[in-house]
Amino acid sequence: MKDRIIENSIRMFGEKGFNETSIQDVVDVLGVTKGTFYYYFTSKEQLLMDIHLQYIDNLLSHQEKIMENQEKDSKSKLYEIIFKLISDIEKQGLSAKVFFREMRNLSEDHLELIVPKREQFRKNIQQVLEDGIVKKEFRSDLPAEIVSLGILGMANWSYFWFNPSGKRTDSEVSGIFLKMLLEGIQRD
Amino acid sequence: MKDRIIENSIRMFGEKGFNETSIQDVVDVLGVTKGTFYYYFTSKEQLLMDIHLQYIDNLLSHQEKIMENQEKDSKSKLYEIIFKLISDIEKQGLSAKVFFREMRNLSEDHLELIVPKREQFRKNIQQVLEDGIVKKEFRSDLPAEIVSLGILGMANWSYFWFNPSGKRTDSEVSGIFLKMLLEGIQRD
Amino acid sequence: MKDRIIENSIRMFGEKGFNETSIQDVVDVLGVTKGTFYYYFTSKEQLLMDIHLQYIDNLLSHQEKIMENQEKDSKSKLYEIIFKLISDIEKQGLSAKVFFREMRNLSEDHLELIVPKREQFRKNIQQVLEDGIVKKEFRSDLPAEIVSLGILGMANWSYFWFNPSGKRTDSEVSGIFLKMLLEGIQRD
Amino acid sequence: MKDRIIENSIRMFGEKGFNETSIQDVVDVLGVTKGTFYYYFTSKEQLLMDIHLQYIDNLLSHQEKIMENQEKDSKSKLYEIIFKLISDIEKQGLSAKVFFREMRNLSEDHLELIVPKREQFRKNIQQVLEDGIVKKEFRSDLPAEIVSLGILGMANWSYFWFNPSGKRTDSEVSGIFLKMLLEGIQRD
DNA sequence: CATGAATGAGCGTTCATTCAT
DNA sequence: AATGAATGAACGCTCATTCAT
Numbered sequence: 001m002k003d004r005i006i007e008n009s010i011r012m013f014g015e016k017g018f019n020e021t022s023i024q025d026v027v028d029v030l031g032v033t034k035g036t037f038y039y040y041f042t043s044k045e046q047l048l049m050d051i052h053l054q055y056i057d058n059l060l061s062h063q064e065k066i067m068e069n070q071e072k073d074s075k076s077k078l079y080e081i082i083f084k085l086i087s088d089i090e091k092q093g094l095s096a097k098v099f100f101r102e103m104r105n106l107s108e109d110h111l112e113l114i115v116p117k118r119e120q121f122r123k124n125i126q127q128v129l130e131d132g133i134v135k136k137e138f139r140s141d142l143p144a145e146i147v148s149l150g151i152l153g154m155a156n157w158s159y160f161w162f163n164p165s166g167k168r169t170d171s172e173v174s175g176i177f178l179k180m181l182l183e184g185i186q187r188d
Numbered sequence: 189m190k191d192r193i194i195e196n197s198i199r200m201f202g203e204k205g206f207n208e209t210s211i212q213d214v215v216d217v218l219g220v221t222k223g224t225f226y227y228y229f230t231s232k233e234q235l236l237m238d239i240h241l242q243y244i245d246n247l248l249s250h251q252e253k254i255m256e257n258q259e260k261d262s263k264s265k266l267y268e269i270i271f272k273l274i275s276d277i278e279k280q281g282l283s284a285k286v287f288f289r290e291m292r293n294l295s296e297d298h299l300e301l302i303v304p305k306r307e308q309f310r311k312n313i314q315q316v317l318e319d320g321i322v323k324k325e326f327r328s329d330l331p332a333e334i335v336s337l338g339i340l341g342m343a344n345w346s347y348f349w350f351n352p353s354g355k356r357t358d359s360e361v362s363g364i365f366l367k368m369l370l371e372g373i374q375r376d
Numbered sequence: 377m378k379d380r381i382i383e384n385s386i387r388m389f390g391e392k393g394f395n396e397t398s399i400q401d402v403v404d405v406l407g408v409t410k411g412t413f414y415y416y417f418t419s420k421e422q423l424l425m426d427i428h429l430q431y432i433d434n435l436l437s438h439q440e441k442i443m444e445n446q447e448k449d450s451k452s453k454l455y456e457i458i459f460k461l462i463s464d465i466e467k468q469g470l471s472a473k474v475f476f477r478e479m480r481n482l483s484e485d486h487l488e489l490i491v492p493k494r495e496q497f498r499k500n501i502q503q504v505l506e507d508g509i510v511k512k513e514f515r516s517d518l519p520a521e522i523v524s525l526g527i528l529g530m531a532n533w534s535y536f537w538f539n540p541s542g543k544r545t546d547s548e549v550s551g552i553f554l555k556m557l558l559e560g561i562q563r564d
Numbered sequence: 565m566k567d568r569i570i571e572n573s574i575r576m577f578g579e580k581g582f583n584e585t586s587i588q589d590v591v592d593v594l595g596v597t598k599g600t601f602y603y604y605f606t607s608k609e610q611l612l613m614d615i616h617l618q619y620i621d622n623l624l625s626h627q628e629k630i631m632e633n634q635e636k637d638s639k640s641k642l643y644e645i646i647f648k649l650i651s652d653i654e655k656q657g658l659s660a661k662v663f664f665r666e667m668r669n670l671s672e673d674h675l676e677l678i679v680p681k682r683e684q685f686r687k688n689i690q691q692v693l694e695d696g697i698v699k700k701e702f703r704s705d706l707p708a709e710i711v712s713l714g715i716l717g718m719a720n721w722s723y724f725w726f727n728p729s730g731k732r733t734d735s736e737v738s739g740i741f742l743k744m745l746l747e748g749i750q751r752d
Numbered sequence: 753c754a755t756g757a758a759t760g761a762g763c764g765t766t767c768a769t770t771c772a773t
Numbered sequence: 774a775a776t777g778a779a780t781g782a783a784c785g786c787t788c789a790t791t792c793a794t
Contacts, residue, residue, distance in 0.1 A: 001774085017292065019207050022767060034769085035776050044768065075374075104205055129373070139375045146356065146364045147373060149349055150342040157341025168334065176334045184372030185317070185335060186263075187327045189757080210784060222786080223759050232785065377753090393668065395583050398788060410790085411755050420789065451750075480581055514750060522732065522740045529721025530714040537713055544710065552710045560748030561693070561711060562639075563703045565778080586763060598765080599780050608764065 002040045004030060010051055014094025018048060018102040048102060049110045055092070055099045056117045059084070063124050074132030075182065078151075081125060083174040085155040090164035100159055122148055151181065190228045192218060198239055202282030206236060206290040236290060237298045243283045244305045247272070251312050262320030263370065266339075269313060271362040273343040278352035288347055310336050339369065378416045380406060386427055390470030394424060394478040424478060425486045431468070431475045432493045435460070439500050450508030451558065454527070457501060459550040461531040466540035476535055498524055527557065566604045568594055574615055578658030582612060582666040612666060613674045619656070619663045620681045623648070627688050638696030642715075643742045645689060649719040650741075651734040653726050660723050686712055715745065 008029055012021045023044055027037050041047045066072075066080045088096055106114060126148040132138035154177055162173065196217055200209045211232055215225050229235045254260075254268045276284055294302060314336040320326035342365055350361065384405055388397045399420055403413050417423045442448075442456045464472055482490060502524040508514035530553055538549065572593055576585045587608055591601050605611045630636075630644045652660055670678060690712040696702035718741055726737065 023769090024767075033776050034767095035771090036774075038769070039774065104208075136375055138373050139371075142364055142367060142373060146361060147368060149346070150365055150368055153342040153345025154338040155341070157337070157345055161337055173334060176330055177338055179330060180335060180338055180369065180372070182372045182374040183327075184368070184370045185326050185330060186370040187324055211786085212784080221759055223761095223788085224757075226786065226788095227757065227759095399790090400788075409755050410788095411792090412753075414790070415753065515747075515752075518740055518743060522737060523744060525722065525725055526718040526741055526744055529719070530717040533713070533717025533721055549710060552706055553714055555706060556711060556714055556748070557744065558748045558750040559703075560744070560746045561702050561706055562746040563700055587765090588763080597780055599767085599782095600778075602765065602767095603778065603780095 001030075001032075001036070005037065005040060006047070006050060006054070009047055010094050010098055013048070013051070013102060014097040018098070018105050045105065045107055045110070048098075048105055049107075049114075051095065051098055052103065052106065052110075052114050055095045056114060056121070059088075060117060060121055060124075063121060067124060067128065074128050074135060074137045075178075077128045078125075078132075078181070079174065079178045081128070082151065082155050082177055083171060086158055086162060086174050086177075087170040089159055089162050090170055093159075093164070096159055100156060122152055125151055154181075189218075189220070189224065193225060193228060194235070194238060194242070197235055198280075198282050198286055201236070201239070201290060202285040206286070206293050233293065233295055233298070236286075236293055237295075237302075239283065239286055240291065240294065240298075240302050243280070243287045244302060244309070246280075247276070248305060248309055248312075251309060255312060255316065262316050262323060262325045263366075265316045266313075266320075266369070267362060267366045269316070270339065270343050270365055271359060274346055274350060274362050274365075275358040277347055277350050278358060281347065281352070284347050288344060310340055313339055342369075377406075377408075377412070381413065381416060381423070382426060382430070385423055386470050386474055389424070389427070389478060390473040394474070394481050421481065421483055421486070424474075424481055425483075425490075427471065427474055428479065428482065428486075428490050431471045432490060432497070435464070436493060436497055436500075439497060443500060443504065450504050450511060450513045451554075453504045454501075454508075454557070455550060455554045457504065458527065458531050458553055459547060462534055462538060462550050462553075463546040465535055465538050466546055469535075469540070472535055476532060498528055501527055530557075565594075565596075565600065569601060569604060570611070570614060570618075573611055574658050574662055577612070577615070577666060578661040582662070582669050609669065609671055609674070612662075612669055613671075613678075615659065615662055616667065616670065616674075616678050619659045620678060620685070622656075623652070624681060624685055624688075627685060631688060631692065638692050638699060638701045639742075639746065641692050642689075642696075642745070643738060645692070646715070646719050646741055647735060647738040650722055650726060650738050653723055653728060653734070657723070657728070664720060664723055686716055689715055718745075 005026065009021070009026050012026060012029070016025075023034055023037050027034055030036075041050075062084055063081060066077055066084070069077070072080075103111070103114065126144045129138060129144040129147055133140045133144065158173065162170075164170065193214065197209065197214050200214060200217070204213075211222055211225050215222055218224075229238070250272055251269060254265055254272070257265070260268075291299070291302065291306075314332045317326060317332040317335055321328045321332065346361065350358075352358065381402065385397070385402050388402060388405070392401075399410055399413050403410055406412075417426075438460055439457060442453055442460070445453070448456075479487070479490065502520045505514060505520040505523055509516045509520065534549065538546075540546065569590065573585065573590050576590060576593070580589075587598055587601050591598055594600075605614075626648055627645060630641055630648070633641070636644075667675070667678065667682075690708045693702060693708040693711055697704045697708065722737065726734075728734065
């Protein structure tokens with residue numbers, strides 16, 4: 001039941017928004033009553049926190065699996081991270097939507113748990129960049145921190161416009177973004 | 189008074205969010221009553237629309253001034269557009285925050301006015317890219333549409349992290365982003 | 377201006393209702409501001425009172441003119457009173473609507489002025505009936521008070537259904553009502 | 565609780581009017597909170613609709629029982645219908661008051677349900693009249709439609725003046741009205 | 753005469769939350 | 774494990790009224 005509530009509310013929060021979806025809305029769909037909800041969750045915000053944790057933990061563990069791979073070079077890792085972000089829109093787009101849009105509805109206490117994880121995700125990208133600089137794959141005159149933020153922006157922003165059933169696939173978009181990043185758009 | 193209400197609510201909407209700020213909150217700060225608010229605005233959403241219009245119209249008119257300039261090459265124009273977006277965070281960062289975060293609270297009717305303007309802003313970036321391709325400043329094998337979205341993402345995302353009083357200035361960040369974009373991060 | 381306000385509000389109160397019509401609505405149509413309204417009227421209810429007075433005074437004075445006529449018999453007078461009520465729907469239907477529907481919005485003090493006039497109107501009908509009984513025009517075994525109330529009900533109720541541009545004219549309906557009243561609907 | 569709310573609001577709407585009675589007023593009397601009200605009703609208007617339905621359905625079913633009776637002649641049926649209307653003032657006078665006065669506060673959608681029922685009630689009276697004409701109980705030269713409206717007016721209007729504890733009983737008044745109707749007030 | 757700004761009280765409604773059963 | 778009744782605080786909004794200018 002707890003899982004059913006989570007699944008359902010991801011869908012509803014993603015489609016209508018957290019504030020726009022009442023607990024009544026959620027339980028109505030499941031055919032149970034509000035009492036049931038409060039048996040499994042201490043508050044609406046707690047549910048939101050669960051969704052956030054589930055999403056960022058999955059993302060982080062996936063990212064770490066990519067990073068641990070010793071055989072791949074930094075470019076490949078970068079590609080895979082970007083691809084993961086963009087392809088996630090297709091696979092668990094609503095979770096992502098909730099994650100990016102509704103974080104501000106978390107309590108201070110919960111934010112203190114989520115923000116570092118989010119920051120960790122960015123730092124991992126920065127790590128990939130710095131590794132690549134050391135391995136002479138990437139140029140060394142651009143600060144990895146700002147570059148990582150630029151990459152994240154590019155990828156995350158796609159949640160606002162990327163349409164999985166549109167004319168470009170996730171791997172196409174990821175490919176274009178990687179080329180931009182690596183080679184630049186300037187004509188040689 | 190109307191202007192005072194707008195200024196104040198930009199600040200409050202930016203800091204706490206649109207839904208999290210009640211009209212009572214807004215008027216309390218100004219020391220007036222709710223009646224006064226409704227003397228100047230027909231609804232809370234109308235106020236949000238006013239803020240949106242003010243922001244996007246300013247952005248668009250500035251962008252168009254940049255684009256009209258015949259003497260500058262496409263690279264310079266790209267830099268100026270990116271710089272405008274990032275430096276705006278300093279000057280009217282809260283307006284930007286409201287614009288990027290609260291659009292979903294606009295009514296259908298109002299969205300029909302805002303969305304095309306927002307899209308126009310992106311199309312203008314695409315135009316700069318396409319001009320650059322024709323003038324052989326930019327490579328021609330990357331689709332200008334996706335690239336424009338990547339640029340927008342990079343720049344807009346900075347609203348979530350760019351700190352005007354942090355260790356990097358707006359022009360530094362813009363410069364780094366431009367270098368990334370033009371030359372790529374790959375080592376030659 | 378005062379008259380223009382009255383005329384206009386009769387129309388608006390009649391069409392939309394007293395509570396449903398705001399002073400703003402009224403002054404908007406006239407192209408003036410609320411301040412102007414309060415220059416001419418001390419309150420919204422005062423305006424309603426003026427409308428009531430104007431209507432009932434006109435009705436009463438007309439009724440008294442009918443009653444004073446020495447040449448007419450009681451039947452004719454009854455017909456004329458009923459006809460006046462029903463034909464008024466055509467000529468000043470909205471005033472009548474306001475009068476019948478919105479009286480409850482008058483203050484206690486104002487009601488004390490209107491109710492006796494309204495009661496006077498009924499008593500005058502009763503008087504016509506009693507005169508007719510004395511003159512042997514009407515049967516004497518029906519209490520004139522209850523009969524007068526029945527007549528009033530029949531006539532006033534027509535405000536809810538009588539349509540001046542419908543298939544029956546005001547004089548037709550008045551004629552039918554008079555026949556009912558005088559001769560009864562029973563077959564001899 | 566739902567029934568207690570309905571009963572109470574009939575009384576309050578009847579005494580003060582629908583618009584003049586706030587939900588706060590209603591729940592205060594019951595010693596509960598507004599939340600409770602909205603647990604049982606979706607809106608204030610929904611409550612009004614419930615009251616209307618309850619009233620007209622009771623009236624119609626009673627009327628139909630009268631009409632089905634094969635043993636009674638049309639005159640008796642007419643009497644019983646009039647008597648039902650007038651005696652109802654005693655038994656559920658406030659419901660009637662609400663029904664006659666507050667219908668305009670129903671929504672379009674709800675009106676579409678109530679108006680035909682109200683019209684059905686009048687049509688049933690017309691039917692009794694037409695049956696009586698066929699059976700030669702009533703004269704045939706008066707249009708049954710207008711006569712039915714006159715009868716309804718007479719009876720309904722009594723809600724504005726009939727006082728159950730006054731000097732005339734409901735059956736007295738009904739009797740007088742029936743005599744008026746059948747025999748007319750004219751002296752033979 | 754008329755305006756325009758402001759008030760303040762009230763209203764219908766929503767909704768997360770509680771709790772006895 | 775789940776229900777259903779109830780709470781209470783807040784919210785967006787309306788509107789008759791006031792008053793300095």
